[in-house]
Amino acid sequence: MTAVRFGVLGCADIAARKMIPALLDTEHAHLVAVASRNTEKAERFAARYGCTAVTGYEALLDRADIDAVYLPLPATLHAEWIERALHAGKHVLAEKPLCTDGTTAAALYALARRRGLLLFENLMFLHHSQHTAVTEALADIGELRGFSSTVTIPPKPPGDIRTLPVGGGLLLEAGIYPLRAAQHYLGPGLTVTGAVLRRSAGVVLSGAVLLHDAAGVPAHLTFGMEHGYRSSYELAGTTGRLGLDRAFTPPETYQPVLWIRRQDHYEERTLRADHQFANVARAFTEAVRRGDGMPADADASLRLACLVDEVADRAEVVDV
CATH class of the missing domain: 3.30.360.10 (Dihydrodipicolinate Reductase; domain 2)
Known part of the structure; x- marks a missing residue:
């Protein structure tokens, strides 16, 4: 894979301030689109970062030109949209917490393994x-x-x-x-x-x-x-x-x-x-390009949820 094509699910402040700029500065990472349930918000974000605006998270996951999604949605929405992204064949970089309970975290990691996809919890300080x-x-x-x-x-x-x-x-x-x-x-x-x-x-x-x-x-x-x-x-x-x-x-x-x-x-x-966000963006992008599958700290993330x-x-x- 020459470059990892990213989509962003949501227009959260952490995406605007930290992770999108880090992705834009990461070699082999290409920002394709950003999605919001609000069309105007998506268009503002897209204009700011030179990518495509998408209305609705499902529409972004349906795109064939996206390999991975960054997910900075509110914590209680993580599990639903991580699962949907994995079923859509997308690698997932999810803001912490991965989800709200250990049972769900275990199910999501199991799904990612079955699909041969990378699921990565962004506890950026570790980087x-x-x-x-x-x-x-x-x-x-x-x-x-x-x-x-x-x-x-x-x-x-x-x-x-x-x-x-x-x-x-x-x-x-x-x-x-x-x-x-x-x-x-x-x-x-x-x-x-x-x-x-x-x-x-x-x-x-x-x-x-x-x-x-x-x-x-x-x-x-x-x-x-x-x-x-x-x-x-x-x-x-x-x-x-x-x-x-x-x-x-x-x-x-x-x-x-x-x-x-x-x-x-x-x-x-x-x-x-x-720059811990840049380190995360680079580590995730290179892991996707190599086809690494589950990150080395997946078990630690699961234990944390428990x-x-x-x-x-x-x-x-x-x-x-």
């Missing part, structure tokens, strides 16, 4: 080089004894997708970042010790989760949209601590700072800037 630097520095803090992470944003006005049931709530919108990071550093076999979720009108606004691995090493995570902005994690070891303060959504020009603290010692390591289920099942829910 930033700063986390490799953290992994390499873990030896500086001894044996790992704990992980903590916070992802919070200020409150959003009524009508914002994150305040509506269709958005899936902040456990899926924000909590998924520290949950996946905890899996990344503590391993896949995490157990939910306890959780609390604050909810309004059926929508999760914020929460906290306590997890542990098989050796009892804990992970304490907080998330929500009732706070000032934070996007950080910290790892504690037997001889020190280290962490990042812009762990999940750093701008492409931002140079991350990895801090390391031990007794009578503190240092900061300024890391190179990296972990979110466990958090929701175990949590004490407080309606406010």
